[in-house]
Amino acid sequence: MAASTQVRILDQRTPEERDRPFLPGAGKNWLLPFYDVFTRMGGVRALHERAAGLASVQPGQAVADVGCGTGNLSFTVLAAQPSARVTGLDPDGDALRRAARKARRRGVALRLMQGYADRIPAPDASFDHVVSSLAVHHLDDDGRSAFAREALRVLRPGGTVTIADFGAHSSEDEDGGHSTHGHGRVHALRHLPWLRRSGAAHGPVGDGAHDDGIIALLADAGFADAREVAHTDHRFGRVAFVQATRPRLD
Numbered sequence: 001m002a003a004s005t006q007v008r009i010l011d012q013r014t015p016e017e018r019d020r021p022f023l024p025g026a027g028k029n030w031l032l033p034f035y036d037v038f039t040r041m042g043g044v045r046a047l048h049e050r051a052a053g054l055a056s057v058q059p060g061q062a063v064a065d066v067g068c069g070t071g072n073l074s075f076t077v078l079a080a081q082p083s084a085r086v087t088g089l090d091p092d093g094d095a096l097r098r099a100a101r102k103a104r105r106r107g108v109a110l111r112l113m114q115g116y117a118d119r120i121p122a123p124d125a126s127f128d129h130v131v132s133s134l135a136v137h138h139l140d141d142d143g144r145s146a147f148a149r150e151a152l153r154v155l156r157p158g159g160t161v162t163i164a165d166f167g168a169h170s171s172e173d174e175d176g177g178h179s180t181h182g183h184g185r186v187h188a189l190r191h192l193p194w195l196r197r198s199g200a201a202h203g204p205v206g207d208g209a210h211d212d213g214i215i216a217l218l219a220d221a222g223f224a225d226a227r228e229v230a231h232t233d234h235r236f237g238r239v240a241f242v243q244a245t246r247p248r249l250d
């Protein structure tokens with residue numbers, strides 16, 4: 001794609017959704033300009049690379065990046081598989097405009113839609129992959145359940161959802177298992193005070209309610225073999241990589 005090619009943002013919000021509140025990526029709108037630099041300094045890129053590697057997108061496949069923010073996971077997927085057809089979805093118009101500018105600068109084809117995870121504006125069975133990084137903890141309980149159902153709906157049978165998000169430690173960590181830094185999950189947020197203040201450190205992140213909650217939500221929504229496929233003790237906290245597959249039709 002030529003660098004001059006337009007990257008459009010489709011506003012897919014309903015009139016009611018236009019006034020709907022959401023927790024932005026850095027917690028406050030005014031912090032958005034610092035989001036990319038702080039997450040880059042914080043090593044979030046490695047999480048995106050791990051998620052993209054686990055998703056293993058094949059040539060020409062359609063991918064939805066839910067809660068795409070400024071587009072970093074989408075760009076990582078596109079770097080790994082340039083012929084993928086990637087659509088980023090986020091309610092934050094400012095973050096999407098940043099993603100669009102980055103896509104134009106890089107000369108990559110990225111579709112961007114403004115909307116919410118609990119009503120993915122796409123037809124049934126229209127994606128091969130749903131991916132999402134550090135966005136599920138921005139959703140409330142109902143939003144997470146609805147996201148799981150929507151991810152199932154928009155995936156074709158056999159399609160895969162790959163989610164990277166904060167999760168509490170498991171028995172493996174207690175055994176000294178795969179933990180890379182050997183510390184707990186939330187105190188590490190002190191390294192990024194803006195993230196802690198953002199509210200991202202509360203609720204599902206801070207209290208561990210997210211534990212295997214997303215696995216259960218995916219299973220409840222009808223996914224097969226929802227499981228944690230990897231985790232890392234990132235400096236923001238423990239990040240779990242969860243995958244599940246939409247069952248094939250009999």
Ligand SMILES: C[S@@+](CC[C@H](N)C(=O)[O-])C[C@H]1O[C@@H](n2cnc3c(N)ncnc32)[C@H](O)[C@@H]1O
Pocket residue numbers: 022023024025026039066067068069070071072073089090091092095115116117118132133134135138139143
């Ligand atoms: C911490 S940022 C992560 C952004 C990006 N995925 C990344 O890894 O850099 C969380 C994102 O979730 C988005 N978000 C918040 N509420 C949402 C919702 N209801 N549906 C979809 N995305 C939402 C925010 O606007 C923000 O861009």
